[in-house]
Amino acid sequence: MNRRKFIENSALASSAVALLGTSCTTENTSAEDKFKLKPLTGGVSFINTKDREQRIEKAALLMQKHSIDAIFIESGTSLEYFAGIRWWPSERMTGLLLFSDASINYICPAFEQERLQELITVMGEVAIWQEHESPFALVAKLFKDKGYASGMLGIEENVRFFQSDGIASHLPQAIIINAKPITAGCRAIKTVKELALMKKANEITLEAYRYGFSNLKEGMSQYELGAIVTEASTALGATEAGWAGAMFGEYTAFPHGSKTAQQLKEGDLVLIDGGCKLGGYQADITRTTIFGKPTQRQLDIWNIVKEAQTAVYEQAKAGVPCEILDATARAIVGKYDFGGEYENFFHRVGHGIGMDFHEWEYLVKGNTTPMQPGMCFSNEPGIYIYGELGVRLEDCFYITENGYESFTPQSPSIENPI
Template sequence: MTIGVGTQTQEQAFASLSDMTTDVAHIELAEFEQRIAKAQSLMQQQGIEAIYINAGTNLYYFTGTKWYASERVVGAIIPAVGNVEYIAPAFELDTLEGYMAIKGKVNTWQEDESPYALFAQTLDNMGIHSGKVGIDESTAFFIFDGMRLANDKLNYINAKSITAGCRMIKSSAELGLLQRAKDMTLAVHVATASILHEGITTAEVEAFIHEAHKRVGAPAGSYFCIVLFGEDTAYPHGVKSPKTLEQNDTVLIDTGCQLGGYNSDITRTYVFGEANERQRSLWDLEQQAQLAAFAAAQIGETCANVDRAARAVIVDAGFGPGYDVPGLPHRTGHGVGLDIHEWPYLVLNDQTPLEAGMCFSNEPMLCVPGEFGVRHEDHFYMTDAGPVWFTTPAKSIDDPFDLAK
């Protein structure tokens, strides 16, 4: 049996877990202020008069305001020079002000009034009558369309160069939250492997993982969870009707949680029972691809070339080519932070050069439909000296969690 797999009951596994968040440092007001200042500096460099930030992770990133996007317009206008102002429904005023870390004037609209006209009037009151105004890339089209029609004198552009330009580079506080979230999920992975037994369902494993994330300090439990057994592991995001666990099945578990809004996302693949030569061969090949991507991730190198390095390992072994399966059907990795997938991406068409502070998943999955799949997913962050793992990659197919020390 694979080391660490099927060794204890759920009750015993839960007893081994405890809150890992008691000493976590969260984002302070000064950091939100620094983010606003950086955004304004970028706007001035790019000749952008202001950006509109819609409810969601961008709004939290810049203003500390946790608010989910809906059909009602809630957002902030960050001018290139001056103070942040907000737009919100009048009945939400008191609630919104309670969530705001960055304080500012809140311009309100009643339910039978146009928030788009209010947006145009607010810009006018801020002295912005012409020029480029960036719109948060996550803004729903109907909101952007309303804003555009309310004032067609402005040149509306995608605000991604500002939002991603700031968010791609993580601060030490952000790295700390990401590190702890990933430590938590790795502990959950170890506990989960220990409770597997023949006949357990994917739903039962998912329920355990959800509760285990709560035990280690994630109040909402799992942010997401994919559990696959046997042939189902060949499909990156699962199948409609998952199977129950059988002896010598390949097991793939991809899960994560949030801490202070920041995401973990770790995948482990191993065997319930004894690995055969085919499982060993593909597991090792996947490991080589993951390590090739890590080695290629150097300051100044492009995201595309990191993907290219991982893909070459798999293609040279006779899989692919390109995105064909059997092979690697998707990108090697994605940025991670407040969104589980965010800029930049380790994919062939992303020419973004790597910089210190960038964070990525590294998961060049090997999919063999009709047999099984292998995905090793760990994350790393860039330093001036090169990449650093958040979590140590799986050691071997026989001892994935390096327990035989």
């Protein structure tokens, strides 16, 4: 479990406790009824079987281009992306082999076959294995049966080691490589429909933040605020509420939050980072505001961070190496004596985003990958001073033929964050 997922789960658990103790009125009251918020999802078009079939066709063409005979994918967002199947990771292999002729073999335990069949919308053959049998040998057999015993097999990069190692042990003559040219080649470039889902997910998240900020009150905990925002996103139409990590005062210097219990007081900075999902696509927004009146130092640091975010946008265009955007933000922070490296700006300026919070590519020093139309990123510079404060502003954007488009407008001011 990665750090972001751990924080997300912790925030959700804490939010649930906070809701039980504070915001829930009756057991059967919906979030929409409770908050008097209406869904923002009218007219939204979700991903369908035709979209997934087009993805498989594109993957097949990329495999032919890269001389890859097949790719293996297990439980995770790539399985959902190509096949529309959500499956939990366990010690029992469930996944698919996608071949360069666009044919599919699904692999699952025999006792899960009926369950898998219920979920299949993109047609393919189902191969099963019994509890005493090796799923790795089954994958190898399917690969060999297509005539690829000494061919090239791509492994989706999030496949767990015991599975990739097990498959490789049964294909001693094959070439096993990273399937990133195929998976990222498809997933990193978003379609118009994907971009629309992401834009709407970000709009829902921002509106949930607006609602949360309108309910700030002295003495509330960070978990109460996170719970309000999370439940508001559901009322606004999110298909998955996601998470909302809230931080107050000096704990805003922890980029992903602190376990320390916090109670909001006059003069505290308030930082919320998180995002909901809509139709499988992720939003990611951070806003920093003030509860009360800002000090000059708080205001100055907030304005520096916004200047850095604006400068990043000015560099966002097709053909520009990813690392340039990180260097641009760091130069602004350094200009104001907060360090040009990681002294007070602890993390990269952005990451790719789509079905996962963090995807290809990363806006970080050393990544010379040129940005392409359809790629989506976060833009999130920050300044953090432990024991005092932290400020981060984050919006997501995508590259166009002529520059970029942001899913949400930049934060107007420290006192008017949305």
